[in-house]
Amino acid sequence: MTVTLRPAESGFDIFAGEVLVIRHRADAPALFVGAGRPLVDMYRGNYFLEDRVDERIALREASVAGDTVTLSAGGRALLTLTLRDDALHLEALDPALNRLWLNMVGEAGERLWGGGEQMSYVDMAGRRFPMWTSEPGVGRDKSTLLTFQCDRDHRSGGDYWNTNYPQPTYLSSRRYALHVDTTAYSCFDFRDADAPAIEVWEVPARIELFAATRFADLVTQLSTRFGRQPLLPEWAYSGAILGLKDGANSFDRMEKIIAAGAVVTGLWCEDWVGLRVTSFGKRLFWDWKANEARYPHLRQKIAELNERGIRFLGYVNPYLAVDGSLYVEAAEAGYLALKLDADEPYLVDFGEFDCGIVDFTNPAAADWFADRVIGREMLDFGLSGWMADFGEYLPTDVRLFDGTDGMLAHNAWPTIWAEVNARAIASRGKTGDALFFMRAGFSGVGAYCPLLWAGDQSVDFTRHDGIGTVIRGALSSGLVGNAYHHSDLGGYTSLYDNVRTAELLMRWSELSAFSPIMRSHEGNRPDTNLQLDGDAEVLAHFVAMTKVHAALVPYVAELCRGAAATGLPLQRPLFLDYEDDAGCWGVETQFAYGRDLIVAPVIEAGAARWSAYLPAGAEWRHVWSGETFAGGDTVEVAAPIGQPPVFYRTDSAHAALFAGLATL
Amino acid sequence: MTVTLRPAESGFDIFAGEVLVIRHRADAPALFVGAGRPLVDMYRGNYFLEDRVDERIALREASVAGDTVTLSAGGRALLTLTLRDDALHLEALDPALNRLWLNMVGEAGERLWGGGEQMSYVDMAGRRFPMWTSEPGVGRDKSTLLTFQCDRDHRSGGDYWNTNYPQPTYLSSRRYALHVDTTAYSCFDFRDADAPAIEVWEVPARIELFAATRFADLVTQLSTRFGRQPLLPEWAYSGAILGLKDGANSFDRMEKIIAAGAVVTGLWCEDWVGLRVTSFGKRLFWDWKANEARYPHLRQKIAELNERGIRFLGYVNPYLAVDGSLYVEAAEAGYLALKLDADEPYLVDFGEFDCGIVDFTNPAAADWFADRVIGREMLDFGLSGWMADFGEYLPTDVRLFDGTDGMLAHNAWPTIWAEVNARAIASRGKTGDALFFMRAGFSGVGAYCPLLWAGDQSVDFTRHDGIGTVIRGALSSGLVGNAYHHSDLGGYTSLYDNVRTAELLMRWSELSAFSPIMRSHEGNRPDTNLQLDGDAEVLAHFVAMTKVHAALVPYVAELCRGAAATGLPLQRPLFLDYEDDAGCWGVETQFAYGRDLIVAPVIEAGAARWSAYLPAGAEWRHVWSGETFAGGDTVEVAAPIGQPPVFYRTDSAHAALFAGLATL
Incomplete structure (x- = not known):
């Protein structure tokens, strides 16, 4: 038994291994129940939630019998807690109770990592993190002009905690992990170091605890709990995947990039379904089938590419534009989610166009989408992959086939959406x-989704929405069960006067070269932003970085096998392999x-040199200069464009490969 | 007995007159108690408060005995409520309880007016209003660039509810009023029309109720409750008070303005104490005595002015700059508030300079400030008036002589500060x-403070921080016991690129002409902003408006006598005199x-015409055109500069005076 319940005078303690996680006493209760009414305000995937708490009741009276505690207030039993299978099973004894608050034991200096894919802070200690899948925000920093403009004009500026992929799971540096088994809105309020707190907008069925003596083992346990990804296919990491959405012209542009020397393993044309132009930029036509007008003879062209070892990728999401043919098909079959107050499809405004929501709680609708849409229109057509976009927008006032309340279905949707995609692939034997x-996710998404992408960075170096957020996204999501992560090379969102610089594109190429997948993106406004093939220096640099990326294949293949065995992510916090160095x-x-490999990408503009921390316990060699460093310290190296700060263990079995990166 | 308590099945009702105000039932309790811990973050008078609510207990069990209700939860008695003298007297039965929540009965369409001096909304229905005296904010509208810049750079942007003068008092259009007798933080949460709610960060001793059949009678009751101002001295409203802070040069500039024809009754030189230049602008030297270098021979000059019927006014606030002589005097006498953790004065950062806080809870310190500072340095020196600035900054972590907790002293401070000023004046027989x-205020300030000013508007026409907010400030504060209100003619705050236009200055002259006090201000950055004497057209317009202002003296004198008798404010909501017209x-x-008089000042830029609502029940004549209108409708009139939209009752005893305003 890893988790133990120990009665105490006027209360009880709960330990994960030997770590005291919950301390409940009559005069300092850890558990509270109550009732609240949520206020939900949503605008195009940006949510503004608030709770009206009518009651919050301290459960001061605890009666322990074996592994069950009955918790009461004023002599009235309100909650039972049963320890079983290393989890706290909770049951509310009054159906009016719809809120739970839990205070954990905390320590000054304790780190609390995870929370799904967190773009601003991997360590959540000292801050508050709502867990609600949504648009990630543009700017995500109330002190920047871009955030202000987006808030003012589109309510979309966001904040540090907004994420496409929240997950109510954390790992403590005290060497335990905790997961709240809920899809309700929840919040990790870790502002108070003494009492990190969790708030849940239901009484969740379970709170799971994990204990280990090493951080890496906690990650393995969580990966086992939430699902292990299949091996990444080698084609996907053996070269770059070019993101172009230029219609048939995309093929010509690809050829020129290949001719320049780039190693290319895939062509990703999200506009394979056709375009729709809105004030946000060029968007896609959300009717998931090849658009012959924009991509003539696409099926044949894909076959030709495949013969050259180049895969073709597309785009899909779980919504259907009302002006598309699949919407009509789904509506007639009754596969769309309905309004609460009328027997008609619930339409979602995605910014100047409306869409129906395929109701995946209806097994027939999910099957239809997996087989008829993804299977027939995409896999059978020849697509080897796609961006499975969105999943964050499920309205809370929707009527679903299986009767699930929208407040509970909202967070569940990304995982359900992932399952539909995985099922489609499995049905064609292509897993x-x-x-x-x-980009969307929630607990368990990794069981179905083979690869995350870091969402829609702005095309800049900003702290909370720029290139650097990709690293935090990889680190945090990797801790809770996602081995594979990558990003839009070059960033995505260009709004107001914010456009890509050549420097940004090149720094992002460097970052992407050291990601499992090196995939470029033209962004939301391709015409007004610099592209990889729009500047000779940028293209030459990209070519060089694709060669670095391709050269890493043997090492990455080994990491993939490791991920399959242990669940350890490829891009990971230094403390997983070097836990004993608290630095x-x-x-x-x-x-x-x-x-x-220690990778310290340059994520600021104008940097000629860069600092990196190298773990103690190994000797490290700088890839480009060959300079050798003892670990356990911060070092500074030259970091010109083309030489991303990367260091390898001199005793690595792959040392020769790494040394060769400088002379490709 | 105006307020009645009526037992009901499983609860009770409380009526103010015949209006049901509180309905408490076991299944729908109105009263909740609990415990919370405040988080207080302050930066230069801008407060960021948050509550950690540990418990919120619904008091479902009510036992009524006579005029006392005992309220319990889980069989445990937690609160008693006793109706006595038309107030609900509350007593918490557990000292750990430090929060109270109360839900009132509400109705769709009900208006809830008051809240102290509210600059954005007089009717608070549909919104949430924290009651905490603070800086009012610059911009006060998260959608404006100025607010963003101030938030980003100074944390000072504020929001619609920020005010120097909050007061937990409202009047309902259902014809009752409610006042929470507390100086703790409280909040009127009126978002839910069915259940307007009050939150208080203590269990307040009393909640007072007032009932009347007419709104005006409610206002009289509140004025009686909170204190009636003395008659406004006639010198103060018989001409303009010129605000100049140009050292000795101020006198020359005044003479030129008088020579241009302006009716001038006072010269207000806030820089009589000398200047301090900071990045915000020209500030004052906070050592409250005449500055001989900046104003040579001031005592003699004041005497000369007085002989001409012109008064001299200065400036004071309750802080003492550490580099001034009065600070040393106060510190040596032990008159300064102390730090919690050290026996040394608590210093407050006012923006590039630090000040001590005179501890008015120490009677000797209050006497010293009233007699030694205001009495000797100001009144005895010849000053006839002053801006008694600030009062909002009392830190919550301060140690006071009488042991009051800073969280309770903070809101009390403005009224205490007003009392010190009133005491000084009374000591010289000058009341x-x-x-x-x-500008600062809280419940009861009107008992001591003879005149409010509307604080620091930005020098613009913006909805939440411009000229128009003055009107709302007058209307709301007038409802809760403040008969006299005015503003800085021209506005005050000029930050970033926001500077005064000639149009703004002229529109503000028009507004001020129809206020009891017409006082100009050079603003925080005189050198970069247009002044009254900086443009011939602006000056000529000001001269004309001072004549209008002076011409109104007989009428204003009558209004002052009315205010003394009934507490009705001079500038007041139309519904006080025309209640039967719901329009x-x-x-x-x-x-x-x-x-x-109905005054509809032009508060937008570029307006050539203007609309005004004229009450039913009277016939109205437009001052400038002589056009006559039946009441009960919105009318539109020409509103060129120089002709502020003003209408008078044709049956007024002062009709001839009003008609003459057009031909002065």
Whole structure:
């Protein structure tokens, strides 16, 4: 038994291994129940939630019998807690109770990592993190002009905690992990170091605890709990995947990039379904079938590409535009989610166009989408992969086939959406070969989704929405069960006067070269932003970085096998491999790419030199200069464009490969 | 007995007159108690408060015995409520309880007016209003660039509810009023029309109820409750008070303005104490004595002015700059508030300079400030009035002489500060002659402060921080016991690129002409902003408006006598005199200046015409055109510069005076 319940005078303690996690006493209760009414305000995927708490009742009276505690207030039993299978099973004894608050034991200096894919802070200690899948925000920093403009004009500026992929799971540096088994809105309020707190907008069925003596073992346990990804297909990481959405012209542009020397393994044309132009930029036509007008003879062209070892990828999401043919098909079959107050499809405003929601709680609708849409229109057509976009927008006032309340279905949707995609791939026997990538997520998404992408960074170097957030996204999501992560090379969102610089594109190429998947994106406004093939220096630099990426294949293949065995992510916090060096615990702008590489991407503009922390316990060699460093210290190296700060263990089995990166 | 308590099945009702105000039932309790811990974050008078609510207990069990209700939860008695003298006297039965929540009965369409001096909304229905005296904010509208810049750079942007003068008192259009007798933080949460709610960060001793059949009678009751101002001295409203802070040069500039024809009754030189230049602008030297270097021979000059019927006014606030002589005097006498954790004065950062806080809870310190500072340095020196600035900054972590907790002293401070000023004036026998004006306030301030000023508007026409907010400030504060209100003619705060236009100055002259006090201000950055004497057209317009202002003296004198008798404010909501016309209830951009004038100042830029609502029940004549209108409708009139939209009752005893305004 890893988790233990120990009665105490006027209360009880709960331990994960030997770590005291919950201390409940009559005069300092850890558990509270109550009742609240949520206020939900949503605008195009940006949610503004607030709770009207009518009651919050301290459960001061605890009666322990074996592994069950009955918790009461004023002599009235309100909650039972039963320890079973290393989890706290909770049951509310009054159906009016719809809120739970839990205070954990905390320590000054304790780190609390995870929370799903967190773009601003991997260590959540000292801050508050709502867990609600949504648009990630543009700017995400109330002190920037871009955030202000987006808030003012689109309510979309967001904040540090907004994420496409929240997950109510954390790992403590006290060497335990906790997961709240709920899809309700919840919140990790870790502002108070003495009492990190969790709030849940239901009484959740279970709170799970994990204990281990090493951080890496906690990650393995969580990966086992939430699902292990299949091996990443080698085609996907053996070269770059070019993101172009230029219609048939995309093929010509690809050829020129290949001719320049780039190693290319895939062509990703999200506009394979056709375009729709809105004030946000060029959007896609959300009717999931090849658009012959924009991509003539696409099926044949895909076959030709495949013969050259180049895969073709597309785009899909779980919504259907009302002006598309699939919407009509789904509506007639009754596959769309309905309004609460009328027997008609619930339409969602996605910014100047409306869409129906395929109701995946209806097994027939999910089957239809997996087989008829993804299976027939995409896999059978020849697609090897796609962006499986969205999943965050499920309205809370929707009527679903299986009767699930929208407040509970909202967070569940990304995982359900991932399952539909995975099912489609499995139905064609393509698991581990076809590849889709998602930005939305929630607990368990990794069991279905083989690859995350970091969502829609702004095309800049800003702290909370720029290139650097990709690293935090990889580190945090990797801790809770997601081995594979990547980003839009070049960033995505260009609004107001914010456009890509050549420097940004090149720094992002460097970051992406050391990610499992190196996939470019033209962004939301391709015409007004610099592209990889729009500047000779940028293209040459990209070519060089694709060669670095391709050269890493043997090492990455080994990391993939490791991920399949242990659940350890490829890009990971330094503290997983170098736990005994506490200097690694706070590093959030670098990652270990496996055990043997430390990557410290340049994520600021104008940097000629860069600092990196190198873990103690190994000797490290700078890839470009060959300079050798003892670990356990911060070092500074030259970091010109083309030489991303990367260091390898001199005792690595792959040392020769790494040394060769400088002379490709 | 106006207020009655009526037992009911499983609860009770409380009526104010015949209006059901509180309905408490076991299944729908109105009263909740609990415990919370405040988080207080302050930066230069801008407060960021948050509550950690540990418990919120519904008091479902009510036992009524006579006029006392005992309220319990889980069989445990937690609160008693006793109706006595038309107030609900509350007593917490557990000392750990430090929060109270109360839900009132509400109705759709009900208006809830008051809240102290509210600059954005007189009717608070549908919104949430924290009651905490603070800086008012610059911009006060999260959608404006100025607010963003101030938030980003100074944390000072504020929001619609920020005010120097909050007061937990409201009047309902259902014809009752409610006051929470507390100085703790409280909040009127009126978002839910069915259940307007009050939150208090203590269990307040009393909640007072008032009932009347007419709104005006409610206002009289509140004025009686909170204190009636002395008659405004006639010198103060018989001409303009020129605000100049140009050292000795101020006198020359005044003479030129008088020579241009302006009717001038006072010269206000806030820089009489000398200047300090900071990045915000020219500030004052906070050592409250005449500065001989900046104003040579001031005592003699004041005497000369007085002989000409012109008063001299200065400036004071309750802080002492550490580099001034009075600070040393106060510190040596032990008159300064101390730090919690050290026996040394608590210093407050006012923006590039630090000040001590005179501890008015120490009677000797209050006496010293009233006699030694205001008495000797100001009144005895010849000053007839002053701006009694600030009062909002008392830190919550301060140690006071009488042991009051800072969380309770903070809101009390403005009224205490007002009392010190009033005491000083009374000590020289000058009550009703010397005049001070405050922006800070809280319940009861009107008993001591003879005149409010509307605080620091930005020098613009913006909805939440511009000229128009003055009207709402007058209307709301007038409802809860403040008969006299005015503003800085021209506005005050000029930050970033926001500077005064000639149009703004002229529109503000028009507004001020129809206020009891017409006082100009050079603003925080005089050198970069247009001044009254900086443009011939602006000066000529000001001269004309001073003549209008002076011409109104007989009428204003009558309004002052009315205010002394009934507590009705001079500038008041139309619904006080015209209650039976419900069309008046929502008018917040106009005021009745007494019963006989309707003033609808132009508060937008570029307006050539203007609309005004005229109450039913009277016939109205437009001052400038002589056009006559039946009441009960919105009318539109020409509103060129120089012709502020003003209408008088044709049956007014002062009709001839009003008609003459057009031909002065």
